[in-house]
Amino acid sequence: ACGNDQKTAQNGGGTTFISMDSHRIDEAEAVREPGTVREFELTAAPATVDLGGTEVDTWAYDGRVHGPELRIKKGERLKATLSNDLDEGTGIHWHGIALRCDMDGVTGVTQKEIAPGETFTYEFTAPHPGTHWYHPHTGYQLDRGLYGPLIVEDPDEEVTWDExxxxxxxxxxxxxxxxxxxxxxxxxxxxxxxxxxxxxxxxxxxxxxxxxxxxxxxxxxxxxxxxxxxxxxxxxxxxxxxxxxxxxxxxxxxxxxxxxxxxxxxxxxxxxxxxxxxxxxxxxxxxxxxxxxxxxxxxxxxxxxxxxxxxxxxxxxxxxxxxxxxxxxxxxxxxxxxxxxxxxxxxxxxxLSPAEGTELEPGEPDRTIDFALTGGMMDYDWGINGRQGDHEGMYPVEEGERVRLRFRNETIMWHPMHLHGHTFALADSGVRKDTAVVLPGETVEVDFTADNPGRWMVHCHNLYHNEVGMMTLLGYL
Ligand code: C2O
Ligand code: CU
Structure with missing residues (x-):
């Protein structure tokens, strides 16, 4: 309807978004009925950290591992300003949140890197409660200690606990x-x-x-x-x-x-x-x-x-x-x-079986996408459908469709496969998740409703596999 308007938006010291259909992204965000805004500040910087008897020089948020706990309630808006005091570009991905695509924090895909010395403000509504987390989606930064919990509380929680x-x-x-x-x-x-x-x-x-x-x-x-x-x-x-x-x-x-x-x-x-x-x-x-x-x-x-x-x-x-x-x-x-x-x-x-109210609406897939997990240790060529890290080769999905992803593991290694911007249901049981382990030789099918326009990563959450190319993109038509 709106086409790709190639708009770039300014945020922080001149960081620009990669061109995306911001009109459709705004429309999807408006449906989430934003609540109270909760503001946070984070600084990514080199730090000396005590791991309990072992001191290490590493990179951390606010000088600590893990980074500070961010806690909001379902439907609230998280507004987090990241200052980059590292000597390389970075960003923050909000793992598990079905958020507006231009805040997904995948550098090179949904935003440009936040350059050293710059700041960037992420702002989005969190539509689902739960235990989530945040980390960079930039090189191997996650494995240096840049990560922290993002807890979205559920005001209507059925479970009770003391601590x-x-x-x-x-x-x-x-x-x-x-x-x-x-x-x-x-x-x-x-x-x-x-x-x-x-x-x-x-x-x-x-x-x-x-x-x-x-x-x-x-x-x-x-x-x-x-x-x-x-x-x-x-x-x-x-x-x-x-x-x-x-x-x-x-x-x-x-x-x-x-x-x-x-x-x-x-x-x-x-x-x-x-x-x-x-x-x-x-x-x-x-x-x-x-x-x-x-x-x-x-x-x-x-x-x-x-x-x-x-x-x-x-x-x-x-x-x-x-x-x-x-x-x-x-x-x-x-x-x-x-x-x-x-x-x-x-x-x-x-x-596992889904709790009442967490199921996808009943329906058969309108579209099935086959993802063979490929590659091996010797050539270190982990990929999807035999291709490695192909940012161009987007798999199309259409808004409103029920989509099935079929992960077929052709390798002798297991892979935790993660989808951004949506929560899928395991096709066998209907259990909602965003990351599913696929064992060697196994096929796992997951379904989701395409209700969040943008450009979304599908990848192995083994950082070393992802970075050599066990990743691809879904792109809304
Ligand atoms: Cu925990 Cu693609 O991310
Ligand atoms: Cu993997």
Whole structure:
């Protein structure tokens, strides 16, 4: 109706949007009935950070890992001004939010990079509640420690709890002798020459009795990390939540890692899973939860008396991050204590069903798009349909359509596939998510309603896969 008006808008010190159909984007935003504006400021800059006994020079938001928690209510407008004090361009992507496309923060796709010394103000309505997060969509910056939680509260929440604890899981590389960029260069070049020290990189395979191998397949990850963190702390000096015995705590768990799936469990407790990727599910009780990169789960735990480890086991990498639930009696468990729950009932997608009110409207797909996940370790040529990082080759969708994405994994590696700007439903169960793990050899189908015009990334949330090209774009006709 409006065509592409090629308009560029000014924001901050001369940063311009990449041309998009801003009229249609404005129209879609108006439907979201904006509420109260909540203002935040963030600065991305080099920082020295204490990970708990280990000091590292890295990049961080406001000098801390993770970055500050941003918290708003459903329907409110988030207004966040980012100052870039890094020596390279950046941006912020708001993972999980079905927001206006020109605020999606994918540099080179929805906006130009915010140059060093510049500021940029993001402003958008958050239509869905849930546990979400923010991070740059620019090179390997995420894996340097630039990430934080974005919690959108639901005023009509059905679940009740006494305490809330946001847990960000991360695999940590930066400032420990190598950077994510150097690591990526090794992955891209090293494999070709066959002489790369495999001591540097985890080639998957036989970790000591690791039960994960059966879940994710042979290769759990490409990068070997010296530390695994929960809330920016190593297991030597863990984050701790003090609470009364018998409290019901709502864990909001976010996998912010670059290349690690985590299996999360609480020693001596079962988890009642209530949400995935921000959307409510029928509560289901399990011992542990597997989170691919980008995925979130909320779970309720009724805490007994004592000090209990919350562990994030790095699948196939044989190490754990941990945090402690502490009711004020008893002593801390040993740093290497491995709760039996890690080997108990592990949540599978098949255990999930959508909570009432979260389903897509019934309907058959108007359009199905096939995405073969392709590539491998040797050539480090991860891609989609055999192509790598093709920003030009947009897959068209039309406003109002029901679209099905069919991910067929032709590789021997697992991939957490993420869609921007929408929340899809797993075709098998109707569970709403925005990131879905696709195991080797497996096909996963997801459906969404095309109701948010713009240009949207579909990609693997393994940062190293995404950056070499396991990404593509959906473009509204
Ligand atoms: Cu967490 Cu494309 O993003
Ligand atoms: Cu991948």
């Amino acid at each position: 809330e604890w946001v847990l960000l899981l991360d695999d940590w590389l930066d400032g420990t002798g190598t950077t994510p960029d150097e690591t990526a260069a090794k992955l891209r070049d090293g494999m070709d020459h066959g002489d790369m020290g495999h001591g540097d990189m985890d080639m998957g395979g036989s970790e000591e009795g690791d039960p994960s191998q059966s879940v994710l397949g042979e290769d759990a990850g490409d990068v070997e990390y010296p530390h695994f963190l929960i809330n920016g702390r190593t297991s030597a000096d863990p984050d701790r939540l003090e609470l009364r015995p018998g409290s019901r705590v709502r864990l909001r768990v976010i996998n912010a890692g670059g290349d690690t799936a985590f299996r999360l469990a609480v020693g001596g407790h079962r988890l009642t899973v209530t949400h995935t990727d921000g959307f409510a599910v029928e509560p289901v009780e399990v011992d542990s939860i597997l989170l691919g990169m980008g995925e979130r789960y909320d779970a309720i735990v009724e805490v007994g008396e004592g000090v209990f480890p919350v562990v994030a086991h790095a699948e196939g990498k044989g190490a754990m991050g941990r945090a402690l639930l502490d009711t004020g009696s008893g002593s801390d468990p040993a740093a290497d204590e491995r709760p039996a729950e890690l080997d108990g009932k592990l949540l599978a997608y098949a255990d």
